Amino acid sequence: MNNFTYEKLHNNLQYLKLNTIEELLDNCLEIAARDSKTTMEVLDYLFEQEKKHREAAAIERRMKSAGFPVKKMLEEFDFEFQSSINKKVIEDLATLRFVHNAENIVLLGPPGVGKSHLAIALGIEAVKAGISVHFTNTGNLIERLKIANREGILEKKIRDLMKFKVLIIDEIGYLPFDDEGAHCLFQLISRRYEKSSTILTSNKSYGEWGEIFKDHVIAAALLDRILHHCTTINIKGESYRLKERKKQGIKTGLIRHNSTEILEN
Template sequence: MNTTNTAKRRRATTLAQQERILDMATSLPSTKSVLREVMAEATTANLDLIERWFGLEIEQHARSRKARLIRQDGFPTAKSLDGYDWSRLKMPADWGRGRLESLEFIEHAEDLVLYGNVGCGKTHLAVAIGRLACLNNIPVRFFTASDLLMRLRRAKNDNRLDHELAAIGKARLVIIDEFGYMPIDEEGSRLLFQVISDSYETRSIIYTTNIEFSGWGRILGDANMAAALIDRTVHHGRLIRFQGESYRSQHALMTK
């Protein structure tokens, strides 16, 4: 009787292990039908080896995907939230650091406007949040406003604007850095508005800017377009204010 029970338990353990391997195989090139043939003749030691092998393959695929996302997303520097100075930020009353770091705003396709003087840590925070998203397998695209406009103009001139917009649209988070640092002409405003309009309620945008909303019309050269852009941003967005002097000025070598 004990021998029979032991055999049943061993058989149940083997079947459970085979099912785990088949589940792991769904994210690998091997087909389940091939695996079933192999496992039908496999020993327990063979199954242990296959399970460990597939587990390592899946872990490596995950690491490679995260590294690829970070490489492709255009971040200018490698920034993280470790040691970040949160004292400069004034967050919305009902929305704090924990919710920002949870990345829930991306899940809900909400926007963030990081507003403050030059050198207060806006770009650092935007990049750090973007890289955190990549580590959570969320596709991100980072642009300065001027670089984004150059890409869009070049794509339009080459008759591939739709392709460029589709490539940007694959991201779930788009970061537009230094918005408002340079004035934008009428064509540039229309191109930029197309990206923002396409993103509305489908993906999140983080803007970093030193221009308050009332000045966006001056930057875009079109008050109506600025109003439409602000309307979309405010509807599903939050404003994070940065206070204090420029970090770079405080630590500049020339001031020492």
């Protein structure tokens, strides 16, 4: 290969933004010459590396856009500790059929039982599959919607949120809504109904949602849309945080006991 052809090849790779191929090309050509690799093998390897790099970069962009507060994976979830959860149901949800069918997921249970962990983990599975995801805390979401409503741009804000195939709304029920907040959330859920998937977590049973919204009519209408195509996961186990505190308590107790013995001796 003469210098002109070599420079032209690199320039074309840069122009086409095939940056990974351009970076690997020289070393790959040296290895190919040494090991007698065919042109087809060289091209296959280079384009495969370009593809992997672009896929990884795309996942990173979607992860950043999703706004997950922490990274939680399904394989990290302790199904033995939370025995009330049917692992097969979660594995089926991880196939992401619910996204393609525009179905919802609601995770119910007391604080600390892993609702947010599962919601984030399913969201990450969706991100890895090339699906757009957005995570938000309920309080933050309601505040953003209310500000948009007062500025006359609620419709625009809802359209922005409609761009995400999966919307995760965490911690419904920790704080009650005022009338404006309930109205805004109802508008959002109504627009997403049978179009996109929503994952919600709540520490309140469905029967208590009227108290959250301070309006049983709106709560019933909202639940009607959420539950029409929905999988409910009701977690009845113990809090992970309480479990860890108990462990720490036991360790602390042992340390104090041993210290007392040393002092007495």
